[in-house]
Amino acid sequence: MEIKLSVKNLDAYYGKNKVLKNISIDVPKNKVVAIIGPSGCGKSTFIRCLNRMHEVVGGTINGSILLDNEDLTKTDPVLLRKRVGMVFQKPNPFPSMSIFNNVAAGLRLNGVRNKKQITPIVEKCLKQAALWEEVKNNLNDSGANISGGQQQRLCIARTLAVSPEIILMDEPASALDPISTTKIEDLIFELKKDYTIVIVTHNMQQAARVSDYTAFFYVGELIEYSDTKKMFTSPDKQQTEDYIRGKFG
């Protein structure tokens, strides 16, 4: 099994406050890794380290994160973020842009100007994000005038357009209704054929449904990381079991 992303002894800080302690995780290629844990355990911080968005809000890290054996803490963050895309908790389409332009934004603003080149990519990404059928006749409408679930799939399409290798998802369905959630989950299942996915979720059923591997974080520490089936049936640690059974968190 090929390892796509390898996190080694990662510490993360906000100022002097240490929010992640010595995290080591290997993410295999074309798999879905779910990060679970109670609020404030460092899940979001963890995935924001993977595309170096953590430093945008003034955070710092220690340790190494290897993407295809190349230490991404030493590369240029702008180039890195084209390889590691991110879908956020709340759908955040660009309201000043049309649906089409939302998907094209990453390409255009990275220098691709040729419309002949952009149009097929936009169509492909909207299809991949299972949104094409719903919006193909109103591609020029505002990206903010569609439903929340559609907006989130638009954001996924936008992320796909810059052809990342890894997609990070920070609770992508937590602001959505159950039907939209199911659509996003189906989508994750499809997407892992082409991409490697790391998803943060509050919802343990969701982790069990969509992921191949699950990591359980608690107050900044990685308590347990294993195969999702094993995690949800016979976890090694008592703490994991308590959390999964709903005894705390």
Place this chain on the structure above:
Amino acid sequence: MNSKFFFYKKKITSFIMMSLTFVAALAAIIPLVLIFYYTISKGITYLNLDFFLAMPKPVGESGGGMANAIVGTLILIGLGGLIGVPVGIMTGTYLSEFGNNKFAYAVRFLTDVLSGIPSIVVGVVAYTMVVVPMKHFSALAGGIALGILMIPTITRTTEEMIKLVPHSLREAGLALGIPKWKTTLAIVLRTAWKGIATGVLLGLSRAAGETAPLLFTALGNRFWSTSIGQPIASLTVYIYDYARAPFEDWNQQAWTAALVLILLISVLSLLFRIITRSKYKTN
């Protein structure tokens, strides 16, 4: 019984307070209504094509227009805009996007101070800086004075409007591998564009209505001039001169000039609305 008493007491208090706010709201629009009433009823007499196309007539002759002053006002706010709009928008962007430091706090404070400085003082400064070295009054000096006056309005509106853009949009841009400067330009400024345009409009309108700083910078001109190196006519200075003149028809024309100034600002505002209309369908 007691609770019923309190219920009615609350209802009555609520009604009285609501009536008071309504009266206050009425009082607030009365000056505006009066302004419109007087400028229109008094200014309409001379409002004809001649007023826009003809030059002022010499003392004693009736009729004539203020073509030079209308063009002069446009040139002056254009010159002011050339200075005030880019400086204001860029300063506002800096304050909002990169302004988490001592320098920015100082700039923010000084911009507020600048907005409180009387416009006549700005005129004096422009006089000393431009008119004195050039040795004569000029449209340029007037434009610079107006430009300085626009800066605080445009800066603060830009900053406030950009701050309203959700942080999540900046993150979305950065997460797509778009460099920060491009994210700021193509996503943040573009999202805030409408609000910024409102600030620009406010700045331009205020500048169009300024008289004091023009008195000893652009001075005024009874003749046709579009040269920025020469004194230039403006509607506000004409209003000032004509309103205090001892001639009945000049006083009338001052009203018309006021009406035209209001119309000019309304047209400007309408143009801005059209320009900043959202255009999703056109792509």
